[in-house]
Amino acid sequence: MSDTENFSKPQTPPDEQTGGRFCRSRIWRSIFRVPVPTDRQSRIKVILWNFILHVHPVSIEKHAVQYRYTWCMGGISAFLFLVETITGVLLMFYYRPTLQHAYDDMVALREVVSLGIVREIHRWGGHAMVIAVWLHMLRVFLTGSYKPPREFNWVIGVLLLVLTLLLSFTGYLLPWDQLSLWAVTVGSNMARAAPLVGHEGPGQQLLETENVDLITESSDIRFLLLGAPTITEETLNRFYILHCVALPILAMFLMGVHFWRVRKDGGISRPL
Numbered sequence: 001m002s003d004t005e006n007f008s009k010p011q012t013p014p015d016e017q018t019g020g021r022f023c024r025s026r027i028w029r030s031i032f033r034v035p036v037p038t039d040r041q042s043r044i045k046v047i048l049w050n051f052i053l054h055v056h057p058v059s060i061e062k063h064a065v066q067y068r069y070t071w072c073m074g075g076i077s078a079f080l081f082l083v084e085t086i087t088g089v090l091l092m093f094y095y096r097p098t099l100q101h102a103y104d105d106m107v108a109l110r111e112v113v114s115l116g117i118v119r120e121i122h123r124w125g126g127h128a129m130v131i132a133v134w135l136h137m138l139r140v141f142l143t144g145s146y147k148p149p150r151e152f153n154w155v156i157g158v159l160l161l162v163l164t165l166l167l168s169f170t171g172y173l174l175p176w177d178q179l180s181l182w183a184v185t186v187g188s189n190m191a192r193a194a195p196l197v198g199h200e201g202p203g204q205q206l207l208e209t210e211n212v213d214l215i216t217e218s219s220d221i222r223f224l225l226l227g228a229p230t231i232t233e234e235t236l237n238r239f240y241i242l243h244c245v246a247l248p249i250l251a252m253f254l255m256g257v258h259f260w261r262v263r264k265d266g267g268i269s270r271p272l
Contacts, residue, residue, distance in 0.1 A: 057263050163254070225238075
């Protein structure tokens with residue numbers, strides 16, 4: 001072969017040769033079972049073999065992507081939960097839930113650390129998530145998406161709404177300022193008037209015996225929430241654990257069930 005023929009023959013760049021060999025290697029194929037999709041069948045395989053995408057159906061109805069019907073509030077709520085999780089983990093590196101450091105750490109997070117951006121994203125993202133979840137529930141109600149066979153998923157959605165409100169309530173105390181202390185004081189005082197479980201609530205007398213009060217100020221739902229008769233460091237620690245560990249884990253589990261039921265119930269409901 002002449003030099004002219006060698007010069008005119010297209011050559012594969014070294015980086016593409018290396019990348020092509022790696023994509024055909026056993027390591028790559030053990031992680032990505034399906035190559036880049038080029039037709040419907042390969043796109044279906046990508047959905048089925050992907051850990052994240054497999055919760056989604058391989059095809060959806062046209063109405064399911066119409067914003068005027070879905071408002072995209074479910075997706076926005078899930079996205080905001082992801083934002084809250086990421087920013088919350090970053091804030092945990094700096095925040096210490098103790099009486100000596102809680103307020104000072106929050107001031108530093110607002111004015112020093114990352115110019116306060118992370119803390120403000122977390123705070124405003126929490127407000128936006130509450131609004132988005134409420135709007136999502138409103139959309140589901142107005143479109144009748146709670147009707148059979150989706151009534152169980154409606155209950156899961158109501159539980160997720162309650163968890164969203166609890167996440168907002170428990171996070172309210174963490175700045176440990178006057179606004180937080182008195183807001184939680186008012187909220188916790190409402191709990192002592194809860195039916196059956198509050199020592200001032202209706203129905204509490206039905207659980208009393210002649211000699212023993214089964215529910216008192218030191219054994220009702222308010223004491224369980226605060227961990228003490230008044231708001232103390234035990235309350236701060238309890239709210240921190242609820243806000244950062246217990247409630248998010250429960251919310252992630254219920255969100256997984258919620259997404260799974262949407263798929264199993266035939267996808268997003270049709271317009272009425």
